[in-house]
Amino acid sequence: MLAIIGGSGLTTLSNLDVSHREVVRTPYGEPSGALVFGQICGRPAMFLPRHGYGHTIAPHMVNYCANLWALHHYRATGVISVASVGGIRGDLQPGDLVLPHQIIDYTWGRKSTFFEGNGSPVRHIDFTEPYDGDLRQRIRAAANELAIDLKVGAVYAATQGPRLETAAEIDRLERDGADVVGMTGMPEAVLARELELPYAAVNVVANHAAGRGSSANGIHFEQLEEVLQGAMGQVRLLIEHLVGCQPENGG
Ligand code: HPA
DSSP states (O other), X not given: XXXXXXXXXXXXXXXXXXXXXXXXXBTXXXXXXXXXXEEETTEEEEEEETTTTTTXXXXXXXXXXXXXXXXXXXXXXXXXXXXXXXXOSTXXXXXOEEEOOEEEEOOXXXXXXXSOSTTOOOOOOOOSSOSOHHXXXXXXXXXXXXXXXXXXXXXXXXXXXXXXXXXXHHHHHHHHTOSEEESSHHHHHHHHHHTTOOEEEEEEEEEEOTTSGGGTTOOOHHHHHHHHHHHHHHHHHHHHXXXXXXXXXXX
């Protein structure tokens, strides 16, 4: 069963016909909220809002270990992470959907491995390709079939937040090769890898990154919500297609 982790702008999955909710206790504490199980056009799916149902958990406070552990425990076969980002690359506009292929991690102080403590042996996992190739391919195919404009390939910079970046920080991220910037992509991706859970992300560009384009003189929060809501409609369509809905039966 596919799991969806929703970020800002996607705290509920309105196309999910909810069957039940599970409050999960994990060895790592509590996930961001109850896991929601249900069906999308008859196909099973589960959903977890990364920032909690009231959008109260800041990016650096999210219990990523508990979230991933819970999805794995309930036998998710793959995880689609939906997350908003700032656009650094010149062609990216607010409202665009992006399928990242690489990550640079600038976060700090977050618990970012399951492999520590209790005398457990040191383990190093391969993370050359941080996102699952098959899942990315499926997302790409779904976008193609639905004629959704998805920008394929982007380097995602994960920053600590919760504050947004300075213009100079964005210049530095660009020099490092980053195309988009967000606050939650790590350690989520690596924890999924440690659990051998196929994981891919769909990023929604909420704004030009600090100092760029319409954010040249600051990031204007009033516009963010509107942009996200518009784009999330497309994300919902993508998810429907990914779980196996056919466009002609309402999906
Ligand atoms: N920076 C970091 N995270 C974000 C941004 C941004 O500009 N927009 C949405 N999430």
